[in-house]
Amino acid sequence: xxxxxxxxxxxxxxxxxxxxxxxxxxxxxxxxxxxxxxxxxxxxxxxxxxxxxxxxxxxxxxxxxxxxxxxxxxxxxxxxxxxxxxxxxxxxxxxxxxxxxxxxxxxxxxxxxxxxxxxxxxxxxxxxxxxxxxxxxxxxxxxxxxxxxxxxxxxxxxxxxxxxxxxxxxxxxxxxxxxxxxxxxxxxxxxxxxxxxxxxxxxxxxxxxxxxxxxxxxxxxxxxxxx
Amino acid sequence: xxxxxxxxxxxxxxxxxxxxxxxxxxxxxxxxxxxxxxxxxxxxxxxxxxxxxxxxxxxxxxxxxxxxxxxxxxxxxxxxxxxxxxxxxxxxxxxxxxxxxxxxxxxxxxxxxxxxxxxxxxxxxxxxxxxxxxxxxxxxxxxxxxxxxxxxxxxxxxxxxxxxxxxxxxxxxxxxxxxxxxxxxxxxxxxxxxxxxxxxxxxxxxxxxxxxxxxxxxxxxxxxxxxxxxxxxxxxxxxxxxxxxxxxxxxxxxxxxxxx
Ligand SMILES: Nc1ncnc2c1ncn2[C@@H]1O[C@H](COP(=O)(O)OP(=O)(O)O)[C@@H](O)[C@H]1O
Ligand SMILES: [Mg+2]
Numbered sequence: 001x002x003x004x005x006x007x008x009x010x011x012x013x014x015x016x017x018x019x020x021x022x023x024x025x026x027x028x029x030x031x032x033x034x035x036x037x038x039x040x041x042x043x044x045x046x047x048x049x050x051x052x053x054x055x056x057x058x059x060x061x062x063x064x065x066x067x068x069x070x071x072x073x074x075x076x077x078x079x080x081x082x083x084x085x086x087x088x089x090x091x092x093x094x095x096x097x098x099x100x101x102x103x104x105x106x107x108x109x110x111x112x113x114x115x116x117x118x119x120x121x122x123x124x125x126x127x128x129x130x131x132x133x134x135x136x137x138x139x140x141x142x143x144x145x146x147x148x149x150x151x152x153x154x155x156x157x158x159x160x161x162x163x164x165x166x167x168x169x170x171x172x173x174x175x176x177x178x179x180x181x182x183x184x185x186x187x188x189x190x191x192x193x194x195x196x197x198x199x200x201x202x203x204x205x206x207x208x209x210x211x212x213x214x215x216x217x218x219x220x221x222x223x224x225x226x227x
Numbered sequence: 228x229x230x231x232x233x234x235x236x237x238x239x240x241x242x243x244x245x246x247x248x249x250x251x252x253x254x255x256x257x258x259x260x261x262x263x264x265x266x267x268x269x270x271x272x273x274x275x276x277x278x279x280x281x282x283x284x285x286x287x288x289x290x291x292x293x294x295x296x297x298x299x300x301x302x303x304x305x306x307x308x309x310x311x312x313x314x315x316x317x318x319x320x321x322x323x324x325x326x327x328x329x330x331x332x333x334x335x336x337x338x339x340x341x342x343x344x345x346x347x348x349x350x351x352x353x354x355x356x357x358x359x360x361x362x363x364x365x366x367x368x369x370x371x372x373x374x375x376x377x378x379x380x381x382x383x384x385x386x387x388x389x390x391x392x393x394x395x396x397x398x399x400x401x402x403x404x405x406x407x408x409x410x411x412x413x414x415x416x417x418x419x420x421x422x423x424x425x426x427x428x429x430x431x432x433x434x435x436x437x438x439x440x441x442x443x444x445x446x447x448x449x450x451x452x453x454x455x456x457x458x459x460x461x462x463x464x465x466x467x468x469x470x471x472x473x474x475x476x477x478x479x480x481x482x483x484x485x486x487x
Contacts, residue, residue, distance in 0.1 A: 117333075119331060119333050120336075122331075123329075123331065123335035123336075123394075124337075124349075125298075125324070126324055127324065127349035127397070127398070127401060128322075128325045128401065129348075129349055129353055130321070130353075133352045137348060141339050142337075142339050145339060219338075219341075219381050223383070223384075
């Protein structure tokens with residue numbers, strides 16, 4: 001083993017790497033909340049909606065969970081372009097991430113809603129609360145709390161999955177890494193750095209989401225219950 | 228609209244006075260599919276009265292109770308609660324439920340909310356109370372159940388008896404005219420039933436109209452103006468608490484004798 005590390009590309013491609021990191025963060029940040037909202041709406045539709053909606057939501061969830069993300073992105077980007085709808089690579093990437101995360105979080109949230117004891121909902125009904133009041137005040141906070149660790153994993157997986165977006169010329173971290181590698185031929189060093197950056201980003205995202213949980217779930221904070 | 232008696236003295240059924248019963252079953256039938264669970268129930272509960280439903284498991288006590296606030300739909304007969312006809316269902320169920328509180332065997336508290344939040348959620352959302360009003364209300368009803376010091380605790384930090392008292396306070400916070408209790412002490416350790424029964428006894432003494440399903444014979448005899456023994460979906464025997472000392476039917480005699 002007489003390999004000599006050479007990290008000088010960090011200096012020469014500094015701005016490219018920073019912009020790659022930024023784009024990865026941006027894709028993640030703008031996709032998480034809409035993806036979660038879409039997933040929650042789908043979980044509700046699948047559990048409590050009319051028959052046709054349950055069927056429609058089930059088809060959506062299964063279609064997304066059983067096809068590769070990259071095909072979903074290609075279909076949105078190249079496929080829609082054929083039909084004359086040009087939405088741009090960044091928009092295509094975000095929409096694909098939202099749709100993808102929506103399908104996975106729908107199943108996670110569905111499990112959360114189902115885990116709430118029926119008696120609580122009956123009690124709330126008997127207190128004359130409306131369906132809507134029960135959902136926002138009793139079901140949503142508890143379901144989200146119950147499945148929060150699974151949601152965190154899902155959002156981190158989504159962040160890692162942004163690495164395919166350079167395929168439609170969204171030059172996020174992986175895309176930048178490929179460029180640097182193809183110019184410097186320092187694949188070993190470059191991808192070691194890229195991997196370390198993803199690890200750092202995932203750790204940061206995890207910390208942020210745990211911080212958000214501390215804010216959102218008052219009881220966990222007060223009783224110091226680990227998630 | 229029902230005429231509500233301001234007189235909180237427990238009176239036996241007396242239709243001729245012109246006071247309408249708060250709950251009135253007339254030949255009420257209820258089936259779950261092919262299984263007929265209520266086979267013609269007749270029962271009147273006057274304002275200020277306490278009625279205790281007793282009987283073997285499966286005799287239809289819970290079902291009868293759940294019909295009163297519309298959790299179960301009756302299939303035949305007439306059921307009038309707080310002046311509303313539950314057969315016709317020509318009203319918003321939510322309006323009835325603002326006036327009828329119910330407490331279950333499993334306390335069904337909201338675990339993510341503090342005791343105070345549990346108690347004030349419905350008053351805030353349903354009746355539009357503001358923060359100051361709801362805090363005062365919580366203080367009042369928690370005092371009633373003897374849990375003033377637990378307002379900021381979470382349900383998981385309380386004993387079963389305390390949780391059940393919170394559930395009672397949560398119902399009282401809606402200022403109901405009628406309270407329903409379905410075996411509220413059955414899930415509790417024997418040493419915890421007393422504190423819950425004392426709260427219910429105090430409510431009864433304060434003139435609250437109540438229908439309660441219970442296995443606590445001594446308690447039923449003590450607080451109930453009307454004891455109703457249900458058997459196989461029918462009111463088998465009904466009367467004052469003293470009827471338990473001198474059962475007229477073989478079934479009630481066996482039931483009392485079995486020590487249930
Ligand atoms: N939702 C339901 N669906 C079908 N059967 C039911 C339902 N609720 C109660 N029953 C049946 O009705 C009968 C009376 O039940 P219940 O009113 O709970 O009796 P009790 O409270 O006196 O023990 C039982 O045989 C029970 O299995
Ligand atoms: Mg029962």
